[in-house]
Amino acid sequence: MSSTVASGEARAASLSPLTRRTAWIVSSIFFVEQLDATSVASALPAMAVDLGSDAVTLSATITAYLLGLTLLIPLSGRLADRYGDKKVFSGAIWLFLLSSLACGLAPNAAVLIALRFVQGMAGALMAPVGRLIVLRTAAKHEIVEAMALVILLAMIAPMVGPFLGGLLTTYVGWRWIFWINGPLCLGALWLVWRFLPATEGKPGGRFDVRGALLTGAGFASLTWGLVTLAEGRGTLHWALVALAAGVATLAVYVRHARRVAEPVLALALLKVRSFRDAMAGGSVFRIAVGGVPFLLPVTLQQRDGYSPLEAGLVVLLPAVGGFAMKFFSARILRRMGYRNGLLLHGVLAAACLALAGIIPPQGALGFYAMALLGFGWARSLQMNAYGTLAYADVARPQLAAATSFFLAIQNLTVAIGVAAAALLLKGGASLGSLNPGQAYPWTYAVLAAIALASVGMTLAMPRQAGAHLLQGDRNR
Structure with missing residues (x-):
């Protein structure tokens, strides 16, 4: 029996050369997109000086990007089905490249904000259509590992982006944050043209x-x-x-x-149990953790007195934990199953999040670091599990619709998470019974409770949910 299980795991864990190559190419393109998105914030003061504006006004470049991203994601699946996924993906990369070069030439703040909106629209097509190409290439049993590879390089970008943005701004100017996308996108386009499989579009209708x-x-x-x-x-x-x-x-x-x-967002997909469970539980979990990248640096600087550089280094810890998990997530899910894996890591994420709000880093830096690493580790498993369970029972013709639906809700719930963290912090600080320092653990505790609510939703999932994604090669 054990040898049968072992051989099944070995067969399931191995990706075909085509799937592995496709996942790495898409991952590299996501890296370019995330590198751009995370490097802009550190350059805002320099941009403001150069463009005769101020950093508060130019923070709208980040908002404009998010709006452009949100606007087109619901359309991405239909466009891929109509015109072909590889063609739409390549067109999105071209749009990202050209808008990046134009951002570097922007003469004033208004033009830069408008061009960042266009960049966001390009990203809105790159992310879901890239995922779609991987999902269409992978066999069912390959999806878990393939999707872990897809977001692997994208998780490195937030570690590198702020440093790269500061480096380029300091030594060659902020415009190079955008111009560096030129050669990176050209290299990505060659890889897409040369190696990515394509599904032809079906015009008409x-x-x-x-x-x-x-x-x-x-x-x-x-x-x-x-x-x-x-x-x-x-x-x-x-x-x-x-x-x-x-x-x-x-x-x-x-x-x-x-x-x-044929609606642009297929609500009928919610009749699929695994898709509905992943959407519901994943949305609640993302609301709980979506604001943590905003909350952590604010906590470290305003409550604990860390410098921006020190806070930036500490904030890398969850990213390190998440990056490490990518090498183990498929194995853990195969050992535990989706339901048990989500239960255990949901509790772990909630516990570590609550501890991060209680433990003072100055007096117990080791314990604080372990809490952040554990949080990043557990969060990564949850994201990969929800992001693959959603496709467990979706028919292949519906993959495009499922991808655009899932990512549209994902982006929205992350935005809700950021707003929730900010409002909880402000609300806690305004309560008469709490001093400013007490508002932080209260905020973390509420977010941890929301994460535990997602665990409660996991309990309602069938024990065998997504089991066929974790088995050996059967059907594509």
């Missing part, structure tokens, strides 16, 4: 233009409202108006989708 407008406007309104709440810019009134408009627009879309044969 009616395109859901109204649905695309409704989903784009709805998700963009929600994202803008959440970002405004999190950053504290603008007025609460306008943020609430944007959130209400987003909810109302998406409610109209739900009604519209029930009357259309």
